[in-house]
Amino acid sequence: MVIRSALLNVMMAAARKAARSLLRDYGEVENLQVSRKGPADFVSSADLKAEKTLRAELKKARPGFGFLLEEGGEVAGDDKSQRWIIDPIDGTTNFLHGIPNFCISIALERDGELVAGVVYQPLGDEMFHAEKGAGAFLNERRLRVSARRKLEDTLIATGIPFHGRPGHEVFLKELAAVMPTVAGIRRFGSAALDLAYVAAGRCDGYWEAGIKPWDIAAGVVLVRESGGYVTDYDGGSRMLDTGEIVAANDHLHQSLLRLLKTARA
Ligand code: 2AM
């Protein structure tokens, strides 16, 4: 039996509550695929509804904390030192297309440092959670990053820049550098879950640029607490500011970082 802190319990309960309406809406989205208008408007209302629930639940439990929300932006709290960083649906495009790889992501930042993270994938009922200094877990099971040492054996996740966004050419260079050296590359479409997969040893590494704080904040805690390394492209910890992130197990992080650097040179 894992003993969890009150803080993680609050975060997990909020995620489960928001997931209930999300799952109902996802069921509808699957039906809407065949309509010509498509489910886009429906999905944005599902997103807003989930965010509202998360905000209300967390506010009830910790009234003073501030928020950084994907939809609602920054909301200052009375307690300036702590804020929740929230993505109500990470993997929105998947959700919209009836693909089950999406999640709720909640992180807590205290004095500028990420101290707790929850990534909940409702369809698989996979609750990834971590608190600084207390380890990372998937449901009841303790997580550890993979032990693979050779790049040629590794499965690496990444994200591809979206339509209308910059960075397509740079991404292709990065891909050209990484692809021939690894066993395989995956593009799952949810940054938070990609990081959770690195924490769980399912993937050996992950990189992406142009990413937002709410996509990665919770996943960063998961990777660190499972013994992995997570940095920006310079090897520092300004991922939330730069929107660039490289995560991997302890053996591979430097090699992956080096490959990405050469690609950009
Ligand atoms: P989202 O689903 O919350 O938007 C995958 O590469 C990551 O990019 C996901 O975490 C996803 O988060 C984010 N993403 C998806 N569509 C996006 C868009 N149009 N603009 C910016 N980020 C996006």
Ligand code: CA
């Ligand atoms: Ca997101």
